[in-house]
Amino acid sequence: MANTPQAKKRIRRNQRRAEINGARVGRIRTFVKKVEAALAAGDKSTAATALQQAQPELARGVAKGVLHRNTASRKFARLTKAVSALA
Template sequence: MANTPQARKRIRRNDRRAEINTNRVSRIRSFVKKVEAALEGGDKTAAADALKAAQPELARGVARGVLHKNTASRKLSRLTKRVAAL
């Protein structure tokens, strides 16, 4: 258990940051799922619009440090390829 005031504060801060980061990752996943749902439906315009909305969310996740740069790039690339294939 944390004994110093600094260690106790770090625990409090880590808990708050973990909650915020969980919400950010969840939001990104929701945007990606919207693209995948449009792809499953076969609607190219809806998929393209959803992809256009998901792209900045992925970039924001990288900027905030909740996603690795290469992970976001890979997800975006794969989604773009699938939308283009429709």
């Protein structure tokens, strides 16, 4: 258990940051799922639009530190490849 005032403050701060970061990751997942749903439906125009909306969300996640740069890059590359593969 935290004994010092600094340690108690860190616990409070970490809880607040965990909520914020969890919301950020959830928002990113929502945008990625929109792309995946459009891909599953076979709708290229909707998938392309959803991909354009997901890309800045992934970049924002990297900037805020909730996603690793390579993870976001990999996700975007795979989604882009899948969207372009739709005929």
